[in-house]
Amino acid sequence: MDRLLAGLSTVAVSAALLVAAPSIAGADVRTGPVRATAACPDPTQIIDEEATIPQEVVVGTRYTQRMVLDVWADADCEVTEASAVVDAPRRDFGVKLTKVGTINGYDHWQGSLPVQPRTLRNTDAGTWPTTYRVNGAGVDELTVSNRVLRASRLTFNAGPEPVRNHRITYSGKLERASWNSLRYLGWTGRTVRVTAFYEDHGNSEQVAAPVTRKGGTYRLSQRFPGSAEYHADVARTSTTAAAHSRTDHVS
Template sequence: MAGTMWKAVVAGGAALVFTGVAAMPAGAAEGGVSFSRVSVNGGKPIVIGVKERVEVPAAFRMTTTLRYNYGPMVFPYRGTIERPETLWNAIEGSDCKVVDRAKGVCDFEEWLYIDPRDLDFGNEDAGTWRTAARVFLPGDSQDIDDVNLPVRVQRATRLTVDASPEPVAMGRTITVSGRLTRANWDTHTYQGYAGRSVSLQFKPAGASSYRTVKTTTSGATGSLRTTVKATGPGTWRWTYYGNSTSGASTSGGDHVATRPRSMHSALPRVMHTV
């Protein structure tokens, strides 16, 4: 994206005026405001699909004895702090929760919204962003700071699974297939994600957790296919752990029952001659 992305809609965040403190004069250099305890999405990557607007929770502390008009906020940005390229459609902020009135310390909560259907949003927006904090002051002034917090933005992935035959004789071969797809923000569709290492996992009947049995690489259309031996009844699934631009995902589980191997098939074949 080039330039500043999307128009802002800032709600809430009513300014708390500390009595007896003069406003910053118009045109004054930024300063007199500090931000701390910044959290965006609980420290987790922001994973975005192709249609659903994503709500990203944030929280921060602002310390200032200056009056301010509105908009204490934090948000992902790229470029320079003076002319940031931003990543949000709308921001809603809470009112100040006073921590120390004499020192002008307030805690805020925030909800940042990102819509992948926006025309300016595309695949190039996946990756690591920085975090800015900003407040608008009287007289067309503002204080904007880089708070030294990287935020990872990822394209969502999806996985399917199919294990067969069902049921299967003990010791026989099970074929597990599936497909890995990834959100394409340019076309607003999920497309095959090739060349990715994906883990096949198994949870035996009665167990509480999965274990990784083997890994395989997705094909040209994101296809997955491998074989294993049936050692008992249980559930099979695929897991992809993601990368810097793509989110992690896990398929649903496909349960496969087993039956004893027939005695007839287990016995060696005897040739009779006359």
């Protein structure tokens, strides 16, 4: 009789444990412990600052260009909304961003702002600070220095071909977009770097640096450096994009 009572007591204890088991936090009698959702590492720093980089938009006189707005946010922070405010010189633009994917644990939010030449003035060229804002487990903001630059173009000729009297002349014209008149106008006082790419030994060097005159024209003659591919370029400024010419072969 004592042995029977002991057996019944064991069965009762086992049944009690089975009834109590579902009350254990995080347990499931069918699948085992439930995997917890990853927590947001820092609700105040959701945006990936290294991946969210400034953009540069070069605008001419005819065609609308788009400023691409990209922000990357920690996927564990469950961002539900992202936006950008572009601080242009004469007004602000608000852009709602759309989630376009997730890569390596970061959500990619994207949008764009059309930039039309006919709505611009020359004084609008330069930095357009852009502030990204995301809302999720917390709120985070990041401001980057996007740029809107005036387009430029450069013509270039090296000759004559073939060279005569061991002399070569570099000539051409530098222009940049005027948003005030929607025309390209000569750009005065800029240095044009002429580079020679030598065929025989594969090296290159800057061989001349003429300065543009009134109307943006330039011309310079010098002793012929040798048979090469000649190319000209003008450096970018804070308001105007760099200009690059075609290549001219002279031997």
